[in-house]
Amino acid sequence: MSPSPARPRPIGQVPFPSADFWHLAPRPAKSRVGFKEWSHFSVLGGDFDLLVNFSVMTESEGASPRSTPRLTLLVRAPDGHWDGDVEVFNRVDTTILPGLPDAVFGRNSARFIGPHYRVEAELSSRAVSAALDLHPMTQPVIANQSRLSDAESFSWMVVSHLRAEGELNVSARRYRITDAPAYHDRNWGCFMWGGSYAWEWAIILPPEALQPWCLVYSRFRDVHRGATRSQSLLLWRREFLCRKFYGRDLSISHRGLLRRERVLRLPRIASLLMPGVAADVPQEILVSARGYGDELDLRMSFDDFAQVVVPNDRWPGFTLLCEIQGRAEVTARIGGERIAFEGRVQAELNHVSR
Amino acid sequence: MSAADFFTFLRASLSHLETEVPEAHRTLAGVIGQLRARLVADGDARIIQFGYAGWTIAQDGDTDLEVAFDRAIIIELVDGQLTLQDAIEQERLRLCGPIGSIERFHEALLIYLEGMIRAPTAPALLEDYLSA
Numbered sequence: 001m002s003p004s005p006a007r008p009r010p011i012g013q014v015p016f017p018s019a020d021f022w023h024l025a026p027r028p029a030k031s032r033v034g035f036k037e038w039s040h041f042s043v044l045g046g047d048f049d050l051l052v053n054f055s056v057m058t059e060s061e062g063a064s065p066r067s068t069p070r071l072t073l074l075v076r077a078p079d080g081h082w083d084g085d086v087e088v089f090n091r092v093d094t095t096i097l098p099g100l101p102d103a104v105f106g107r108n109s110a111r112f113i114g115p116h117y118r119v120e121a122e123l124s125s126r127a128v129s130a131a132l133d134l135h136p137m138t139q140p141v142i143a144n145q146s147r148l149s150d151a152e153s154f155s156w157m158v159v160s161h162l163r164a165e166g167e168l169n170v171s172a173r174r175y176r177i178t179d180a181p182a183y184h185d186r187n188w189g190c191f192m193w194g195g196s197y198a199w200e201w202a203i204i205l206p207p208e209a210l211q212p213w214c215l216v217y218s219r220f221r222d223v224h225r226g227a228t229r230s231q232s233l234l235l236w237r238r239e240f241l242c243r244k245f246y247g248r249d250l251s252i253s254h255r256g257l258l259r260r261e262r263v264l265r266l267p268r269i270a271s272l273l274m275p276g277v278a279a280d281v282p283q284e285i286l287v288s289a290r291g292y293g294d295e296l297d298l299r300m301s302f303d304d305f306a307q308v309v310v311p312n313d314r315w316p317g318f319t320l321l322c323e324i325q326g327r328a329e330v331t332a333r334i335g336g337e338r339i340a341f342e343g344r345v346q347a348e349l350n351h352v353s354r
Numbered sequence: 355m356s357a358a359d360f361f362t363f364l365r366a367s368l369s370h371l372e373t374e375v376p377e378a379h380r381t382l383a384g385v386i387g388q389l390r391a392r393l394v395a396d397g398d399a400r401i402i403q404f405g406y407a408g409w410t411i412a413q414d415g416d417t418d419l420e421v422a423f424d425r426a427i428i429i430e431l432v433d434g435q436l437t438l439q440d441a442i443e444q445e446r447l448r449l450c451g452p453i454g455s456i457e458r459f460h461e462a463l464l465i466y467l468e469g470m471i472r473a474p475t476a477p478a479l480l481e482d483y484l485s486a
Contacts, residue, residue: 068474088475124481270434272464272467273464273468316377
């Protein structure tokens with residue numbers, strides 16, 4: 001599907017294969033215990049949210065290390081209903097080659113067929129599927145060795161803004177996706193679920209392709225969330241990263257607690273171990289950034305969330321990934337230019353459950 | 355549907371747990387100890403216990419508690435539509451025995467479930483059982 005001629009042209013394919021590629025294939029020879037990698041796609045529609053995540057994690061349980069491919073497909077449909085699941089694949093059903101961005105997990109795939117990504121995902125256990133063409137609007141950016149804890153770090157490749165076309169099917173209802181804001185990243189590194197860290201992350205995207213600004217927010221803290229190890233707010237203008245706020249540039253506060261009558265947890269069987277709806281998801285995160293004469297204020301207001309439950313690397317316990325959707329307001333003065341826009345936000349909080 | 359399918363699933367899942375998540379299996383065996391649980395699945399009963407030879411699932415023998423349920427409950431539980439607490443309060447999952455035995459069984463059940471979430475082959479095993 002080709003993008004609308006009314007909006008800016010997506011950028012060319014040249015930077016992508018050299019920035020976005022699998023570092024670990026699911027082969028024992030390259031397995032390193034604790035190595036994790038995922039290729040993640042988000043679509044932030046006007047009335048829906050979609051997350052598709054292809055991951056390979058090397059685990060040490062059992063007699064020998066094993067690499068387990070997983071697909072996480074999570075959707076908040078326009079009717080406000082969350083659906084999705086986490087599915088596990090055999091290595092024989094998985095095709096990943098180091099050095100290439102493509103992944104095939106069973107009948108699910110993510111391919112770079114320059115100059116755009118093609119993602120096809122269909123759960124075997126539920127009536128949820130998506131077929132997307134994602135056109136990059138920003139250049140890829142790589143952050144190497146972001147520190148999670150004293151001993152753990154990971155690297156990150158981000159394509160902060162894409163435009164999505166395609167189709168989403170949830171419980172026999174078909175939704176057409178047209179020019180929706182989207183996001184893609186890849187994370188890789190040796191770290192432990194259940195390690196001594198917690199993170200907050202969010203992407204803020206404009207509803208319209210012509211709007212030139214988008215943001216990525218992140219904060220890494222110790223597991224008790226008492227000490228901040230690093231924090232940043234990155235601002236893109238059109239295809240380029242144009243401003244970075246780091247560390248003491250940022251003042252961050254949480255307001256309220258988001259409460260829902262029902263919380264979807266994936267995999268669903270995890271609800272048996274974690275009944276109830278209590279979660280430390282704030283209603284709002286406020287970020288104030290100041291530095292070298294520039295200023296930016298970001299208000300993220302959250303509406304709903306679901307949780308992905310990941311077993312900690314060391315038995316027992318779980319890490320909760322809260323996938324949150326909401327709205328964002330941005331006001332700023334960057335290089336003397338005034339900016340004000342409202343957009344969509346998808347956030348993720350990573351907290352150890354127990 | 356034959357309830358024997360549940361016990362086939364249970365035997366296979368415990369075997370997979372031992373291989374794929376040995377820490378979970380060790381913890382489970384330690385908690386359940388000598389407890390003998392009579393499981394009644396869709397009216398068909400077996401007694402499960404752990405011993406030196408591993409898990410045994412037998413038709414007869416003494417028991418410390420009884421747990422009765424049906425296939426529909428398992429589907430709802432696995433799908434996250436029903437919590438364990440609701441299943442027990444609604445008497446759809448029936449536990450009968452001394453409080454101490456029920457507490458141990460409940461703790462063992464939670465360990466078993468956490469192990470199953472970790473075992474890569476568990477989803478396929480569960481799918482086979484539920485779709486049979």
